[in-house]
Amino acid sequence: MRYVSGEHYFTAEPTAPQRQRNVEFDVDNRTYRLASSGGVFSADRLDLGTSVLLHKAPRPAPDTKGALLDLGCGYGPIAVVLATAAPHATVYAVDVNTRALDLVRENAQALDLNIVAQTPDGVPDDVRFAEIWSNPPIRVGKAGLHELLSRWLPRLADDGVAWLVVSRNLGADSLQRWLDERGWSTERHASQKGYRVLRVTRSETESRATATV
Ligand SMILES: C[S@@+](CC[C@H](N)C(=O)[O-])C[C@H]1O[C@@H](n2cnc3c(N)ncnc32)[C@H](O)[C@@H]1O
Numbered sequence: 001m002r003y004v005s006g007e008h009y010f011t012a013e014p015t016a017p018q019r020q021r022n023v024e025f026d027v028d029n030r031t032y033r034l035a036s037s038g039g040v041f042s043a044d045r046l047d048l049g050t051s052v053l054l055h056k057a058p059r060p061a062p063d064t065k066g067a068l069l070d071l072g073c074g075y076g077p078i079a080v081v082l083a084t085a086a087p088h089a090t091v092y093a094v095d096v097n098t099r100a101l102d103l104v105r106e107n108a109q110a111l112d113l114n115i116v117a118q119t120p121d122g123v124p125d126d127v128r129f130a131e132i133w134s135n136p137p138i139r140v141g142k143a144g145l146h147e148l149l150s151r152w153l154p155r156l157a158d159d160g161v162a163w164l165v166v167s168r169n170l171g172a173d174s175l176q177r178w179l180d181e182r183g184w185s186t187e188r189h190a191s192q193k194g195y196r197v198l199r200v201t202r203s204e205t206e207s208r209a210t211a212t213v
Pocket of ligand 1: 041042047050071072073075076077094095096097100135136137138140148
């Protein structure tokens, strides 16, 4: 259930009861058991879109250093998988929902992972990301989604890659067109169970322009 007591899952400070619970899922031949709670997105089970993303997109190399971003992290299923795959990287887990951020901190600590859970304004401006992973908050509306991506995608490193999962019914193809129109190079990497996994990089011309600035 994505809505809690009339609140959206992207409420900054949910008033829905905490009701702590666990979400268990298998990825990369390992079982994760994460703390979750009322008032966060897909609190009872790994979201189907997130599952498609985690099963279809390739992990960052194990020796990746620098920063990775889980944009709209919820209780942190993507962040913990990234931090496990790339233990020398710093994974920023970003969300507007402070309860979700507390859960990410709890999960990172329990698994001894290098994850920095922060609100969007808490991430230093000069951090650039080797990879951005996101199951973005489609329910904020098209304008909100575009604003979110316009804020974070430009922070990709020149050779960085973003992996986005979006439901076909909730506008994956129109999002892909919008990204292409804005000069991103967007590839439909996979399609499964009604979701598209988009691979987004800087276009050749755009990277050359950034490199010469
Ligand atoms: C579709 S959920 C995905 C959550 C989590 N990654 C998962 O897979 O379970 C999108 C998340 O984006 C968060 N969100 C909404 N607006 C945001 C914003 N402006 N900046 C960062 N996160 C935002 C929501 O609170 C929500 O947790």
